[in-house]
Amino acid sequence: KAGVTQTPRYLIKTRGQQVTLSCSPISGHRSVSWYQQTPGQGLQFLFEYFSETQRNKGNFPGRFSGRQFSNSRSEMNVSTLELGDSALYLCASSTVLAGEFETQYFGPGTRLLVL
Amino acid sequence: AQSVTQLGSHVSVSEGALVLLRCNYSSSVPPYLFWYVQYPNQGLQLLLKYTSAATLVKGINGFEAEFKKSETSFHLTKPSAHMSDAAEYFCAVRTSGSRLTFGEGTQLTVNP
Numbered sequence: 001k002a003g004v005t006q007t008p009r010y011l012i013k014t015r016g017q018q019v020t021l022s023c024s025p026i027s028g029h030r031s032v033s034w035y036q037q038t039p040g041q042g043l044q045f046l047f048e049y050f051s052e053t054q055r056n057k058g059n060f061p062g063r064f065s066g067r068q069f070s071n072s073r074s075e076m077n078v079s080t081l082e083l084g085d086s087a088l089y090l091c092a093s094s095t096v097l098a099g100e101f102e103t104q105y106f107g108p109g110t111r112l113l114v115l
Numbered sequence: 116a117q118s119v120t121q122l123g124s125h126v127s128v129s130e131g132a133l134v135l136l137r138c139n140y141s142s143s144v145p146p147y148l149f150w151y152v153q154y155p156n157q158g159l160q161l162l163l164k165y166t167s168a169a170t171l172v173k174g175i176n177g178f179e180a181e182f183k184k185s186e187t188s189f190h191l192t193k194p195s196a197h198m199s200d201a202a203e204y205f206c207a208v209r210t211s212g213s214r215l216t217f218g219e220g221t222q223l224t225v226n227p
Contacts (some may be wrong), residue, residue, distance in 0.1 A: 004158075027169045028153060031212070031213045032212060033213055033215075035215075036128050042217060042218075042219050042220060043148035043205065043215075043217040043220075045215065047214070048212050048214050050212070050213075053181050056211060056212055056214050063126070068174050068192055090158055090159065092159075092213070092215075094213045102213075103149070103161060103164055104161075104213055105161065106151070106158040106159040106160070106161075107158050108157055109157075109158045111156075
């Protein structure tokens with residue numbers, strides 16, 4: 001089975017711009033989560049989607065948004081980029097069995113640099 | 116709230132020596148605990164997970180972890196370090212749904 005794929009892998013933007021990152025989960029996985037990783041804050045949860053519905057949201061401003069499509073692929077969007085948004089953005093997917101969310105498997109990440 | 120704390124942001128061992136990476140959890144309910152490894156410029160790879168089936172959990176690459184409720188710990192060990200083990204290691208607890216809360220990470224250096 002192919003793993004979690006994320007596109008693009010690297011991105012350079014300038015302050016004030018917006019960006020959209022894409023994540024394709026492992027085939028059959030219907031839950032997708034996003035995390036932000038920075039040297040200062042570590043790994044922080046952004047949001048979680050299951051069956052096109054946002055189930056959980058982390059403590060991030062409204063500039064960060066996401067969505068999930070019917071094929072389970074997910075996108076996250078950051079509007080009005082700030083320098084502090086420079087980070088590695090990780091996507092993870094998991095299955096759901098009998099109502100239990102199983103182990104998350106991570107993609108390689110998208111490294112965003114905001115200038 | 117469920118959380119994990121990793122003791123030691125940097126650990127250095129010699130090749131062939133025991134690796135011990137510490138993780139303590141805080142949870143009012145039986146936790147689901149995980150160890151992930153991250154190599155430079157890569158995502159997170161699952162090493163092992165604890166889901167209450169057994170207290171000693173064996174993972175990939177010779178790693179194992181023991182769940183100790185009395186000590187609220189889930190330390191990661193490997194009997195003999197290899198140069199390829201150099202990476203950053205994260206302990207995590209599942210808090211709700213599939214959401215994970217991570218520790219601060221421990222950078223492991225393996226010296227020849």
